[in-house]
Amino acid sequence: MDRTDSPTVVVLGSVNMDLVTTVPRRPAPGETVLGSDFATVPGGKGANQAIAAARSGARVRFLGAIGDDAFGSELAATLSRADVDISLLRRVDGASGIASIVVDETGENSIIVVAGANGRVTDLTAAELAAIAQADILLCQLEIPIHTVLAAAQHARASGTVVALNPSPFQPLPEELWAAVDVAIVNSLESEQYSGKLTHVAHLVRTLGGDGAVYRGTDGNERSVGGRTVEVLDTTGAGDAFTGALVATWNRGISTALNWANTAGALTTTRLGASSAIPGRDRIAAALTAD
Template identity: 60%
Template sequence: MSAPRVAVVGSVNMDLLTATERLPGPGETILGSAFAATPGGKGANQAIAAARAGGAVTFIGAVGSDVFALDLRQALVDAEVDTRYLREVDGPSGIAAITVDAAGENSIVVVPGANSTVVDLTPAELAAVADADVLLCQLEIPLGTVVAAAAHAAAHGTVVMVNPSPAQPLPTELVELIDVLLVNQTEAAQLGAEVIGAVSHVVTTLGSSGADYAGSDGTTLHAGSPAVEVVDTTGAGDAFAGALSVSWRGGPGTAVPFACTAGALATTRRGASTSSPTRTEIEAAIPG
């Protein structure tokens, strides 16, 4: 069987990661113990996670003309993600300032930069969306672009999977296009029962407790996660999303446990895109 084809329309950022004993309070200055600059962005993270999980992945997005652009592109190339539709625009690339404490909890501030310029998809980019099995989107690029990509995907039979992060109100036209909605508990509460109930397939992540699935036909299931030693939770959600997109054609009974395992393994390593496990690692760790 050929590898699942996943098109990711989304963000790419340089993550500026600081490690601290605890997260600072409002107005407080504390000392950090380590610093690293690593490629990230929800779109790129999920694209890399999907590629490592066994997908044939195409990424559509933008980097700037700054010193970060080359490293951001190279991270995708190294993961064997197709970057022919990764644009370079004048100005800064997106960045994310991330603080991670000793328990692995994090706080994040994102500055979109070049990601905010992804406002129109070219005919070639739309063709890549139509050719995919799954379109995977987040909300770190202009919302109108997500709607346009989803509409084109839906018109060509491509599964539309949306991770509405950072959470914001979703227009009705987008909700009606979503096949699979991937949320955490906070995002689910912010979107509300009306939106959640309007989508055919909803996967809700529960941190170390795994994830729940609910289908519009009344089907539900819970998948647990393997017990791991948590180092950094930053990349867990994106690893989950990428793995879910790759395994979705096997149905939620297969895809949700696969994604839960990928998310758990990602917490055992520092960083975002750099923490995503391979398909072999995931399959070896899925709880029996």
């Protein structure tokens, strides 16, 4: 398979409309808090990571589903504007996925996700399987049915395509899926939740929020990259930006990929929203050059 500076990445995952409310503090159970702002922002872990990979220079094709509502049209247009190939994006009857997000004045967030059309991605077509087989990297998350993720990962492994998994949101996963994973990208909490399973993954990347990230490879040794000092406005989508940027630069070596991804994640926190806040190549490169 041809490996170039612009790898081909297939992202199989969710696409949601994020309904973002900004508040001074997140409400306690039963409490009403007055918000200061509201916005609708295209998101979903799969779509966010696809956009991040494309903005970091990868050739990206997205596999997933939107509804036949107004949100669906906007979500498709957002992916297309980010130079993500949506030729295989499905449009199904019913509502698109949504995420209701509350962001407090420190930038921390709480999120409720309703799957909508994402829950309808229950199998893979011949065209989707072919796209996976032809890609350099398959990137998956856990916001669509797990058996579809498993089928994609096993097909990718059999085809020589690198399988990257961001196992979020947390849920128990079949051993067959872990066996097909080449690269796992987890945050600190997920690292604890999946601790017994991650030992056998060849490449493990653990994000540490504002403290950077740590990589453990096949030799068992760890390499780390420190956090970047930025003015945090909203942490929504920072992990997705990191993950997409990581796979987009994976073939450039782990040191380059870690630094690039860490910078992409940090810069995302300086703007409100998820996909709208993900930086492009020029902004990431400028921040790295300034170090």
